[in-house]
Amino acid sequence: MPRHTPAVEDYLKTVFEIEHEGRVAGTAELAERLRITRASVSGMLKKLAASPDGLVRYTRYHGVRLTAAGRKVALEVIRHHRLVESYLVAALGYGWDEVHGEADHLEHVISEGLEDRIAAYLGNPQADPHGAPIPPRDGNLPRLQDRRLSEVGVGQRARITRVADRDPELLRYLDRLGLRPQRRLRVTERSPFDGPLCVQVDGAEEIYPLSRRVTDEIYVLVDVAD
Amino acid sequence: MPRHTPAVEDYLKTVFEIEHEGRVAGTAELAERLRITRASVSGMLKKLAASPDGLVRYTRYHGVRLTAAGRKVALEVIRHHRLVESYLVAALGYGWDEVHGEADHLEHVISEGLEDRIAAYLGNPQADPHGAPIPPRDGNLPRLQDRRLSEVGVGQRARITRVADRDPELLRYLDRLGLRPQRRLRVTERSPFDGPLCVQVDGAEEIYPLSRRVTDEIYVLVDVAD
DNA sequence: CTCTGAAGTTAGGCAAGCCTAATTTCGAGA
């Protein structure tokens, strides 16, 4: 399989992420997430779709979709990213709030051989330090049935599956509260009008009120009552 | 200090290496080592010299020289390269013949923070797996008084300081013969007309005949007889 | 069904870096 430029890899990765959240990737959202102008995105999408690599299907004014080939490249980039994050934490003492930026650069430069060695060193982990699943070498990304903490009702118990990794400040905050993947919690209260949602973590005493901005970034698996 | 593109970093690194071998970096040699055309090198040198960064002094038809600023950048890149090589060998089980290519890409992407953590993990090593000295964080590269094995006279004893790291095949060959940094050897014979030079390694029985192509790539410190 | 604002596209430009082909300069030897 051919090599792609960092820019192309970033587009594919981002399209994948948006699709994985269940939306169609549009110019505006891509532009915002890639921190470039909409015009630039338009131009790039046109070129990508015209390329013989066939990574993307694109209908003017109606967004892009990854082809199977494009999805494969995106998954490789994401695998690199999440393996690197895991490695930096496990082997070099990084905090989970420090690895995202570093991985964003390294993901494009890691060879397949280095990827393999890192994966082997870590024992082929299934998730990165933020709980995000690591795609297997040539497989797909498991579709987890988790949902935002902001959507959980009062009284329900849940287990944290993952948290957004983009904002280091948020990560340090969550860390202080013990809101980490695998941790269990219970929603004790929800105020109306996007008011704070209160959680009790892992049977501890204290109850934390969390803003909408925070609960939107925490994903949980709600206990089934049967 | 400003960031530079991988291309610029590669130019500076290569100019440094040539200067460190005691020559003035000319267009032809840079082109060959960077695997691009002379025309491209000419153009880049002009731009580099005209840039306000002042990394390089350049006289048309007479080669480039690094300024203090350029030398500093070059040393940082080389430090990255050699730390990465060392790390891959020490922490991820790479062979010394496998790390050069990987490091050539990673050297441009490593942050200062990652550089520090790698150096700390390794205990601030002074040399990479091929024996090449690692420049200290903000210092210069020690000028070792070593010379090519091809210049050593018959009967002399010497200690290997470093070997060229570019050719993986050569490295595997040297490895098989035990010709590694710190290893001691004695020159037993030199045939005329660039014929083979024979060495006995570390008091072992066997004597290996080495071609000029090989002895030019091994650097040694000859024992002083006093 | 029309209007309008948000979303998207096109046009034109620029910097980085590379290329080939043509030309100039250098410097060593006759």
Next chain:
DNA sequence: TCTCGAAATTAGGCTTGCCTAACTTCAGAG
């Protein structure tokens, strides 16, 4: 000192990927 081949440079062109400014299209509200 002249010449000539090697070394270097210039001229012109291409791709990638980004930009701003001007425009078009879409889709939802009235």
